[in-house]
Amino acid sequence: MGASVATPAVLVEDLTVGYQGLTVVHGISMRADFGTVTALLGANGAGKTTTLMTIAGGLRPTGGRVEIMGQPVNRLACHQVVRMGVSLVPEGRGLVYSMTVSENLRLHTKRRARRQADEVFELFPSLRDLRSRRAGLLSGGEQQMLALACAISAGGRILLIDELSHGLAPVIVETLLPTVRALARDRGIAVILVEQHVDAALRVADFVYVLNRGRVAMSGSADEVGGQASDIEASYLGISAGDE
Numbered sequence: 001m002g003a004s005v006a007t008p009a010v011l012v013e014d015l016t017v018g019y020q021g022l023t024v025v026h027g028i029s030m031r032a033d034f035g036t037v038t039a040l041l042g043a044n045g046a047g048k049t050t051t052l053m054t055i056a057g058g059l060r061p062t063g064g065r066v067e068i069m070g071q072p073v074n075r076l077a078c079h080q081v082v083r084m085g086v087s088l089v090p091e092g093r094g095l096v097y098s099m100t101v102s103e104n105l106r107l108h109t110k111r112r113a114r115r116q117a118d119e120v121f122e123l124f125p126s127l128r129d130l131r132s133r134r135a136g137l138l139s140g141g142e143q144q145m146l147a148l149a150c151a152i153s154a155g156g157r158i159l160l161i162d163e164l165s166h167g168l169a170p171v172i173v174e175t176l177l178p179t180v181r182a183l184a185r186d187r188g189i190a191v192i193l194v195e196q197h198v199d200a201a202l203r204v205a206d207f208v209y210v211l212n213r214g215r216v217a218m219s220g221s222a223d224e225v226g227g228q229a230s231d232i233e234a235s236y237l238g239i240s241a242g243d244e
Ligand SMILES: Nc1ncnc2c1ncn2[C@@H]1O[C@H](COP(=O)(O)OP(=O)(O)OP(=O)(O)O)[C@@H](O)[C@H]1O
Pocket: 019, 024, 042, 043, 044, 045, 046, 047, 048, 049, 050, 051, 196
């Protein structure tokens, strides 16, 4: 029993999904493996969040399938997918802003895994001193650290991160992304990282998928795709080479 080494953490095959009869993801196939960071890139509206939400069980595919560690999850609810070890760091960070850092962490930590609370402070030492501060009073970077810490505290082995860099200064992103890479490398977690910052994503990713209007326009190792980064930006992100 159990997943073999070759079984992907997440396998998406020919996935079609949309909203109220409007299809926005048209037959996407991708995989993510334990111990690696898989970046999902693409312009606004390309279908990144929709794909992530579907993997997390929040949207029902209209075609194709999603497997977590070899198990089909098309018919499962969010909480069942969470139980399979999937944690989502949503676009809006998903924190309870009126609660303190410690209280937010406790919401996500299983009783038998309280030790993990200390573990996350090792990963994010600056959160330790902010334990009693309300999440709403943290800086954007600190909130994002807390959102990551909450996802890790849930103990999942598959981490889906939607726009880590959203609203953050580049210098903050540069300090958070190596932590994401370390989670994959040192803990064997499978990370799917949705990003609009191509350069930052390529620096931490092992494998990359570029979405364009709900389809995979390009995929490959970060090195392969990185060689065409300016093409990606120009063609799929609408950014001309040389822009930030
Ligand atoms: N709840 C919804 N109802 C209807 N259409 C939606 C809904 N959410 C997203 N869409 C549409 O689906 C398409 C894909 O949206 P999605 O949020 O997946 O894009 P994205 O790649 O995450 O974009 P962004 O970079 O702006 O976050 C867009 O055209 C969007 O307008």
